[in-house]
Amino acid sequence: MRLENTGIAGTLESSDVMVTVSPNPSSGIDIQIDSAVSAQYGDEMRETVQAVMREFDITDAVVQLQDKGALDCVIRARCETAACRALGVGFNWKGEK
Amino acid sequence: MVNAVGREMPEKIGSYTVRPFEGTGKAKKVLEPVVSKRRPKLGPEDHNKLCKDLKEAIQKTGLKDGMTISFHHCFREGDMVIAQVLTAIRELGIKHLRFAPSAVVNIKNPSVVSFVEDGTIDRIEASGIRGELGDAVIDGLMEEPVILRPHGARPRAIETGDLQIDVAFIGASSSDEYGNCTGQVGPNACGSLGYAFVDASCAEQVVIVTDNLVEYPCCPTSISQQYVDYVVVVDQIGDPVKIGAGAARMTKNPRDLMIASKAADAIAASRLFKEGFSFQTGAGAISIACTNYLAERMEERGIHASFALGGMTANIIEMFKKGLVRVLECSQSFDAVAARAIAEYPNILEIDNSVYSNPYTKGSMLDKLNFGVLGALEVDTDFNLNILTGMSGEMMGGLGGGPDVADGADISIVTIPVIRGRTPSIVPKVFTCCTPGESVAMVVTEAGIALNPKHKYYEMLKEDFEAAGIKTVSIQYLCDLAISYTGTPKPIETTDKVVAVVEYRDGTVIDVIRQIKR
DSSP states (O other): OOOOSOEEEOOSSTTOEEEEEEEOTTSOEEEEEEOTTHHHHHHHHHHHHHHHHHHTTOOSEEEEEEESSOOHHHHHHHHHHHHHHHHTOOOOGGGOO | OBOTTSOBOOSEETTEEOOBOOOTTOOOOOOSOOOOOOOOOOOOTTSOOEESSHHHHHHHHTOOTTOEEEOOOTTGGGBOHHHHHHHHHHHTTOOSEEEOOSSOOOOTTTTHHHHHHTTSEEEEEESBOOHHHHHHHHTTOOSSOEEEOOTTHHHHHHHHTSSOOSEEEEEESEEOTTSOEESSSSTTOOSOOGGGHHHHHHSSEEEEEESOBOSSSOSSOSBOGGGOSEEEEOSOSBOHHHHHOSOOOOOOOHHHHHHHHHHHHHHHHSTTOSTTEEEEOOSSHHHHHHHHHHHHHHHHHTOOEEEEEEEEOHHHHHHHHTTSEEEEEEEEEOSHHHHHHHHHOTTEEEOOHHHHHOSSSSOOGGGGOSEEEEOOSEEETTOOEEOSBOTTSOBOOBOTTHHHHHHHSSEEEEEOOSEETTEESEESSOSSOOBOGGGOOEEEETTEEEEOTTSTTHHHHHHHHHHHTOOBOOHHHHHHHHHHHHOOOOOOOEEEEEEEEEEOTTSOEEEEEEEEOO
């Protein structure tokens, strides 16, 4: 799906992450991570972002993570919300297991 | 070679010869007399110790290239003595000094790094390094490893001759012109000068640096004129706001409060919690909260403590005023309330850090301590503690008195959340081992209390907890729980270069810190 807007979710509070998803026309998924634990968890964070982008069928986006030590479930939730906002769609709660 | 906590280390690091840690209580007896560089001296002939500035005092001491200088860290982040003295030394062109403060506080403008870079300092021995200096050291700034010692080990090292001080620079918030001085009164009072006593008695020369010259004789006096060679008056020795302006506030973090409350419950459940017991809590957020909960339990049960030990905070002063504690033995004052209290109450005492924590004396006060509450960055499944290095291997803290309290107190209680952000605190193996697990009685977390089956009081604690209905969990359970939240972190990669040596309280090496691979 094509992004029209920039979507932001999350805060800069400790244990949270601020995720910004913005258009990146025909240039693939560009993930930028700013985190004190990127050396330990950078790869896992990228995998989570890629997985969420696949779920939303987003192939081109700049995804910025300003991480303050968020757990993986938090990163995933913030990514999903940012993606929804960037796409201008609501979250599909029925899809939640 | 590998030491008793399984840490691998070289036999020699630069000019430092490693004596590996062999276990608590395995330290060798020292048979030689105490080493002091202090010499008999016929006072100053003109009865004048006052120097016009730091440079004159430094020149009079005859400080030369390669010598050892020392400082105390009683002014904490507000210290303005170290920077002024080092700047004067730099301007005099003296190089290659060994810098041996009781701890390196994070001073800026100029930072200690700049004095290493220009060769004024080329060796550092302290209790902790952090901030800019810590980052630079971990990246391989120094040729010689930094030697880190807990509070009890520094006076030991000085008195055994491992660390011989040529010139001690002692900041004091009030001094007279003959060197009687104190940290208890004056515009920049820091309270106890606990760390400075051993320097005063063992250094070859002692320079008092003050910003408040008082009429002779200074009263109260902490450090006596008989140890002092020179006195210098400077404009300012510290920033009172950073020394600790007010009382540290009680945390509102519900998780920290829960851990603090559980720790107080654990203390109250022990049979050692009885009239005349003793405790040390410390200055962390959880520690301060724990002190308050402990006061509540004492009031409920009508129990009074004989003494509280170590670094003092306003809420312990509060307990003292309520009559809950008979004597406060202050080796350090963590805030302005605690700093001023020593001069106000006869039962609040300033004590030498050595009598607090040094195992190599005829008796340290830790020998008499029932409960010690500690913080840590990491605990592993062998109960070893890391109190120095953070998630990415960076220097985060100082050893302080942690290893001393764990070993000295009957019951040492580590208060720690299972995770901090995405960083697990309970891990399979700590990155840097500072305190051996055998000296840790229990770990208190929000997810439960784990007793150490290898601690000397395990059976007693287990019985007391069962009687009080306190449930425990295994340390492995806490470790698995932490990793289940955070995922398994990638290990920190290091080079072979050892940048810091971590000494235990007996002077053996409990671990080394290697340069981080970037």
